[in-house]
Amino acid sequence: MEHVSPTVEEHIAKLEKGLMSGRGRWIADFNESHRNFRLGDVEFDLLIEGNTRMKGFLLSRLFSFLLNPNYPVSCFVLSTKSLQKLDQNFLKKVLALIRSYMKKKEVKWSWLFIFSSERTRSLKSAVEKIDDQTFGVVLIDVDSKEMFHSDSYLGKQAKRFVKV
């Protein structure tokens, strides 16, 4: 069994608990979480699905129905489990897989969080160059606690999901 450092695992658990408890409510209500989700030949540590239309009680439900779009959204998380192959080509492959998933499930927006350590610094520029507006990609260096995000609105705002 591959080893995941406790720090990374803790961060993933914290992100999951945060989103499932409503931390993402500024944009979507995340309500379904899958651990070790396999997509093609890539195993994501976590996939959380949600919708931009919030569920609530009377007024908040009406408000959400009238003002919010009904977009399914998803949040993928990858960690150091894949580090030995996590280079720019692997990132492209992962993004292509997520795009195909989005098309199949009619998901409008997706986020990809990559929890990593020093070894993936080369990915920084690759992540920052992603400008697809339906994607938010965030690279989190858990050792230095730095975050690098893609050049899209979703990428820039994604840091609100996670505290390192």
Place this chain on the structure above:
Amino acid sequence: MSPTYSPVQINSLLKSFVIFFIIQAGIVIVFFPSIWSLDISYRLLMLSINIGLSAVLGWQLYKKRYRLIFSYNDNGFKLKQGSQEEISHEWGEFSKVSLSRNEQGDFIIRLENSNSFDILVSKLKLNPYDFRTEATRLVQASQKRKSH
């Protein structure tokens, strides 16, 4: 089968109590309108009787309708709600485990295969994240046993 979980669901118990309290209060107000002219001590006595009866009847309704009894071991689990028939499944019948949150904010462990089955972990007062890990372990172990 062990362990067994059957915590009291305060909200459901309160709901059962309130249903009977309102019914009894309604009967008294409609059929005994003279209650308002009675001495305060009699009215307090009737209120106490109403509360006592509502507690007894509410508990019975809760047991018949809402109470959840859940037990599991390495092979499978059993779930019984109120007086409904007990449902039992083996972990090996499922291949995927996910965690969901419903509209009321309750956490659910969803076991999936061709069919899916929901375990209401919040109502059973189980930690949803820990029980998801436990259920995943049990499903995987069961799948391994099956394949051997």
